[in-house]
Amino acid sequence: MSRVYNFSAGPAVLPEEVLKEAADEMLDYRGTGMSVMEMSHRSKAFAGIIQEAEADLRELMHIPDNYKVLFLQGGASQQFAMIPMNLMKNRVADYIVTGQWAKKAYQEAQKYGKVNKIASSEDKTFSYIPDCSDLPVSPDADYVYICENNTIYGTKFKTLPNTKGKTLVADVSSCFLSEPVDVTKYGLIYGGVQKNIGPAGVVIAIIREDLITDDVLPGTPTMLKYKTHADAGSLYNTPPAYGIYICGKVFKWLKVQGGLEAMKERNEKKAALLYDFLDQSSLFKGTVRKEDRSLMNVPFVTGDEKLDAKFVEEAKKAGLENLKGHRTVGGMRASIYNAMPYEGVQALVDFMAQFEKENL
């Protein structure tokens, strides 16, 4: 067995310790005589797993008691409909469009009401975060929506938008648990777990209790009501149990690492290594405005498509996987989530330096 450094944007690298534990417990979870995959979601053993996962997440993020933690399915894409179906009481919402996922959310919401694009960075291929200190927030907006970290473009909101008192809804799929967060600033924080937390197929939603009501849009499926899941402790129907179990292990791992403060420090150190290299390189350059750079996703280019392709190919041979950039940006992208060790980023930078020497 030989592990690569996996820079995939998601599904993405997980802590090796977590995978080893999962492998060890595959046929017999702690003396139960069965795999977590085989376990009734109504069993005591699984109740322990999901409750402990929630408790650990609450501890890591300092989630206040007036927020529910929900384990859902369907990915962020399903949230794009679920959010307006549940929150659009006035049928008005404001969207800040900073990338492809925010744009998809914005488009989907149009099925359900009047949706305003109050800011966008599409003019420069989403390579920056617009100034959101004084936006034309709609007086009757039910919420203001952002995608906080843009996986494809490598930007991140360093300051949350001024929503002028409106509820903030944030997709944090690609920066979930990468640094501390003040939950009280949001009405709803959600993300697919498959980038920074666990296997694809689980969405975690952290939602303020007053937003959880039966007053949803007509025709909202029972499964797409937050209240359905909140009332049932995420066990209205069979949840994606194995995925939740892996998430729980990652929460434990994060606690051992020192929590989100420690992760932030570690992630900043990793990102600095790569950004500092990019800033002094004569061959490679980052594509994002410096002040908006993500700690998680780092796109970069040589400016020569053939050279980009050569880089990706040779990097792969050197055990540095999934460095091809998204087609809308081109070039390369290194996703350096929580589980990517510093050594992985060092190996990437060393390889880039060598490649630069040989190809400049």
Add this chain to the structure above:
Amino acid sequence: MSRVYNFSAGPAVLPEEVLKEAADEMLDYRGTGMSVMEMSHRSKAFAGIIQEAEADLRELMHIPDNYKVLFLQGGASQQFAMIPMNLMKNRVADYIVTGQWAKKAYQEAQKYGKVNKIASSEDKTFSYIPDCSDLPVSPDADYVYICENNTIYGTKFKTLPNTKGKTLVADVSSCFLSEPVDVTKYGLIYGGVQKNIGPAGVVIAIIREDLITDDVLPGTPTMLKYKTHADAGSLYNTPPAYGIYICGKVFKWLKVQGGLEAMKERNEKKAALLYDFLDQSSLFKGTVRKEDRSLMNVPFVTGDEKLDAKFVEEAKKAGLENLKGHRTVGGMRASIYNAMPYEGVQALVDFMAQFEKENL
């Protein structure tokens, strides 16, 4: 490590060979240097996994070319809305209510149109399948809905209803791949995989192509349109990749066992062992009309609640797990899905005989 015999109704027992392979591949899937959990769903390795899973399922079930196979999320409960949202062109549908899940599907569909309960077995706690040879099928019904095997009540349609030319939609969650099936008799066959195929969090839908259209009810979320997933080969967004991978392993395992003909034979032998014991027992009795008995879920009672509880407790100590019946039926229920070996049923019957001797 010591494995129990797990009679859980779902999530349920999986083949030990499959779990062993999954454990072995956890840190490095076949030389890729990563777990399937860490793999981009756009990677070649994952394309191989999902395509092979689909091909094997098609082979096992002899699925004709004019049917699509979709890997979805949200459980059967989400299908309860997705089905009317996609298929109710006339806003009329007929439901045959033979258990709690059919009833929930029937209730959910009422959000979307005129829904008729054309048959029911609720009068006798769903302990039988009504005669469906000449039902009052609505002339303008978009489909007729059944739950083919009723997990809680232990009944199964041995003959499909006469739908008088209307599209048949069937939830087969608890009998999926337990015996051969003539796919052409259905418009849509679907099921959560967590009973007979894999880990919770994956729904497989097999749907005839003419039923996949853009003509869905207004307000249908993009993620709840069959067409979204059909057009994208189940990769519109990140699918529940690890679950699909396990399903694929179970399909391979089924092929090695000899396919669905062989499974039917094996399942009939297992079920006969248990039913024959029940039929001669002076203490235990089955709760289902004989001709409607499920091969997968076998409810039985002693008629004495305290004795039932004692049985469940002592069985657990003997390594026979999850035998408590559903609260609406009481008593016991043994789910004996594909992955339950004959030896497991034999151990149960031996234990029941011993218990009967001691407690009669």
